[in-house]
Amino acid sequence: MSTTATQLKPQPTVPGTYQPKGMLIGGKWVGAASGQRFAVENPAKRTAVAEVPRSAAADVEAAVAAAEKAFATWKAVVPRERGKLLLKIAEAIEARVEELARTIALETGNALRTQARGEAKMTADIFRYFGGLGSELKGETVPLGEHVLSYTRREPIGIVGAIIPWNAPVMLGALKIAPALCAGNVMVMKAAEDAPLGVLMMADICQEFLPAGVLNVLTGFGQECGGPLANHPKIRKLSFTGSTEVGKVIMRAAAERIVPVSLELGGKSPSIVYPDVDEEWTVDGIIAAMRFTRQSQSCTAGSRLFLHEDIFDSFLNKLEKKTTGLKIGDPLEEATDIGTIINSKQYTKVCKYVQDGLDRSDAKLVFGGLPPKTGPLSEGYFTLPTVFADRSNDWRLAREEIFGPVLVAIRWSDEAEVIRMANDSHYGLAAYVWTHDIGRGLRAAHAIESGWVQVNQGGGQTPGMSYGGYKQSGIGREFSLEGMLDSFTQRKSVTVNLAV
Ligand code: NAI
Numbered sequence: 001m002s003t004t005a006t007q008l009k010p011q012p013t014v015p016g017t018y019q020p021k022g023m024l025i026g027g028k029w030v031g032a033a034s035g036q037r038f039a040v041e042n043p044a045k046r047t048a049v050a051e052v053p054r055s056a057a058a059d060v061e062a063a064v065a066a067a068e069k070a071f072a073t074w075k076a077v078v079p080r081e082r083g084k085l086l087l088k089i090a091e092a093i094e095a096r097v098e099e100l101a102r103t104i105a106l107e108t109g110n111a112l113r114t115q116a117r118g119e120a121k122m123t124a125d126i127f128r129y130f131g132g133l134g135s136e137l138k139g140e141t142v143p144l145g146e147h148v149l150s151y152t153r154r155e156p157i158g159i160v161g162a163i164i165p166w167n168a169p170v171m172l173g174a175l176k177i178a179p180a181l182c183a184g185n186v187m188v189m190k191a192a193e194d195a196p197l198g199v200l201m202m203a204d205i206c207q208e209f210l211p212a213g214v215l216n217v218l219t220g221f222g223q224e225c226g227g228p229l230a231n232h233p234k235i236r237k238l239s240f241t242g243s244t245e246v247g248k249v250i251m252r253a254a255a256e257r258i259v260p261v262s263l264e265l266g267g268k269s270p271s272i273v274y275p276d277v278d279e280e281w282t283v284d285g286i287i288a289a290m291r292f293t294r295q296s297q298s299c300t301a302g303s304r305l306f307l308h309e310d311i312f313d314s315f316l317n318k319l320e321k322k323t324t325g326l327k328i329g330d331p332l333e334e335a336t337d338i339g340t341i342i343n344s345k346q347y348t349k350v351c352k353y354v355q356d357g358l359d360r361s362d363a364k365l366v367f368g369g370l371p372p373k374t375g376p377l378s379e380g381y382f383t384l385p386t387v388f389a390d391r392s393n394d395w396r397l398a399r400e401e402i403f404g405p406v407l408v409a410i411r412w413s414d415e416a417e418v419i420r421m422a423n424d425s426h427y428g429l430a431a432y433v434w435t436h437d438i439g440r441g442l443r444a445a446h447a448i449e450s451g452w453v454q455v456n457q458g459g460g461q462t463p464g465m466s467y468g469g470y471k472q473s474g475i476g477r478e479f480s481l482e483g484m485l486d487s488f489t490q491r492k493s494v495t496v497n498l499a500v
């Protein structure tokens with residue numbers, strides 16, 4: 001937890017990582033008005049690696065004022081010119097991709113080779129994708145008759161308040177910054193208290209190209225800084241990624257002022273494996289879908305594994321062999337496959353779920369279990385990929401988002417029944433279907449209540465695909481042109497009488 005991180009022993013600067021200069025308000029690097037700071041922890045060693053400002057309401061006020069000042073000029077910039085700046089940012093990120101990747105690995109505990117480097121590259125790709133979309137902010141003409149000219153304009157909404165989490169902090173930040181700014185909005189973003197460094201580095205690169213105040217980035221805690229941001233009367237749009245619990249708080253704040261809101265929230269996504277794919281590639285796919293190499297701290301983790309009864313034991317054997325072969329260790333080491341959980345609170349939470357599984361008589365531990373209490377892995381928040389086999393979809397481990405590497409395997413025999421179980425969740429973010437029979441796979445894909453279903457693959461999102469949740473997994477879509485248009489513009493109709 002960052003609150004205890006202030007008591008951590010500081011460690012010398014880690015080579016090749018970004019050192020923060022403060023928060024970005026109105027093009028300047030500043031401290032919190034209160035002068036307070038807090039430490040950022042390296043979860044692999046439980047040491048402090050940097051300090052950042054601990055901002056609160058007064059800082060939100062300053063950031064909103066800076067954004068307001070920038071808006072009139074920024075919205076008047078020709079969209080393709082705004083896009084060109086985003087393309088320059090993409091290039092500048094690419095030039096520093098390794099430093100960004102190391103910074104992400106250092107503060108999140110996500111392994112450099114398997115995760116952080118990919119996230120840094122994806123961040124550049126996101127700026128590049130949206131940088132090309134300026135001229136797609138077009139409106140329509142409406143045929144109301146020969147004597148009327150009626151057309152629509154896509155106008156920016158204004159100051160966007162963005163709040164992001166720590167699990168893929170820079171990529172999730174870019175997914176809000178790039179489309180919002182391309183569409184002519186300005187932004188005040190709050191980085192997650194557990195992972196502000198990479199986001200500050202991205203902001204540092206952005207501010208080389210953007211006019212002052214177009215992007216402002218605050219560092220601070222949820223209620224202290226995120227609260228005043230969500231409730232600020234001049235924020236015209238709220239965009240949040242994080243837990244469903246806090247998503248509801250944001251939506252309530254939005255309701256008070258009738259502010260549009262995009263929410264990208266949690267998940268408990270099903271993976272349905274048919275009996276014809278008891279094969280190595282499926283096992284690789286399940287490992288990818290479960291995001292084991294991100295300690296499963298992913299909203300799209302395929303964390304409910306529905307295995308057909310004919311292949312149940314044989315498939316789990318294969319899964320055990322491959323998963324236990326993954327190397328857990330220092331996230332900054334090139335050889336490491338799996339890094340650490342983000343902080344002590346999440347680590348304790350994950351361990352508690354594992355203990356609950358061990359205590360349940362109906363559940364069988366297939367592999368994994370509680371993390372070692374001694375040895376090198378006990379120095380950080382390292383956990384073990386863990387699989388429990390159970391007959392039921394109803395227990396806590398099969399229903400709640402664990403946000404850790406705990407997978408529940410459930411036996412099925414009847415297709416209608418497995419679809420019913422897959423949909424028996426208040427979440428509906430992602431899903432995975434595995435079979436050689438593509439007709440059957442697509443029938444399942446269409447029947448599953450999720451915003452994103454993958455058939456025979458378990459990868460991550462790609463710019464261009466509209467991504468977002470059904471049910472309590474969220475509202476709105478990101479990652480795409482439609483995401484930009486729907487989430488970050490408002491339509492105005494202009495109707496002109498041509499007969500006068
Ligand atoms: P969280 O939802 O509390 O934090 C996400 C962001 O919201 C952070 O920037 C935080 O400072 C901010 N925040 C927290 N409370 C706020 C408030 N009252 N007003 C305004 N902003 C606020 O997530 P947390 O505590 O880090 O993780 C808890 C659980 O949330 C995880 O175990 C996981 O289940 C879920 N989660 C889901 C994510 C996703 O990508 N869908 C990402 C992170 C967490």
Ligand code: MG
Nearest residue numbers: 222243245246
């Ligand atoms: Mg929280």
